[in-house]
Amino acid sequence: MRHIKAIAIGLAMYVVSITVLADFFSETKIKAEEGNAAAQFNLGLFYAQGKEIGQDFDKARYWYQKAADQGLAAAQNNLGGLYDHGIGVAQDQSKAVGLYTQAAEQGDAQAQYNLALMYEQGYGVAQDYSKAKYWYEQSAEQGIAESLYNLGVIYYNGYGVDQDYAKAFELYQQAAEKGLPDAQNNLALMYFEGQGVAQDVTKAKAWFKKSCDSGDGLGCGNYRIIDEAGL
Known part of the structure; x- marks a missing residue:
């Protein structure tokens, strides 16, 4: 099952107009x-x-560094995100980790x-799967859906832990309820296969539909397969 691999590095700034933006x-x-x-x-x-x-990652790095x-x-x-991805700087993932x-x-x-x-x-x-699990758990406790999802992948595949479909299902469900398309698709798959939960094709179809509606290509494909099969 897929991992969420994208690393978010930005936080939103909210402004009401170009004039206000310039003043701010x-x-x-x-x-x-x-x-x-x-x-x-x-x-x-x-x-x-x-x-x-005008976008200027060198200046962005300068002021991020100051802060x-x-x-x-x-x-x-x-x-860390700039160094991780080599945006405006030479890529240095060790520095990003720090x-x-x-x-x-x-x-x-x-x-x-x-x-x-x-x-x-x-x-x-x-x-280090043990440290990965620890930090995902810390993040998940603060509601980060991608952390819940990736923890689910860890338990589903048994990466550094005993494989536990029931735990994976629980984590996918939490992430899915937060609107994460990948989690919705994986949750549907578990309902469809009866992994970690009683098999329920109706719920599988509903979650595939939600995943598809959220723009997930796999969710759309899986939904079409079930729908065309008359399930």
Whole structure:
């Protein structure tokens, strides 16, 4: 069953108009230059997203670094993302792991997810399913659907744990109820095969439909197969 492999590195900034955005940028830049960590992080976001000012990942890295040096977890996570993917910098996944770790240990849920993925895949660090499981669990406790899903994959396949379909089903269900298409598809498969739960083709079809409606190609394909078979 598929893993969610994408690593999210951005946090949303909400603005109401171009004028407000320009004013906010100017105010943010002044505060950032005065040493305000939150403003430095937001300025990094401005440059990373390129809203009205032109995308500049070198400047994004600069301001993320300033905020990260002051211990701001979100900045450490986003800076880690730049190094992880080689965006605006030479790719350095070992450095990314270090930055994710700093943020994860402060309780940043996205960093915990990112760090878990690095340990699971062996990116920038020796592969360690036990540490991957730990950090997925920390992130999942804060409601990150992708962590719930990837924990489900770990239990489904028995990666570093005893294979446990019932536990995998439980985790997929939690992620599916949060609207994650991959989890909805995998949950449907478990209903269809009767793995970790009593077989229920009706529920399988319903979850395949939800996955398809959420834009998942596998979910759509599985739904069509069941529907054309008259199940």
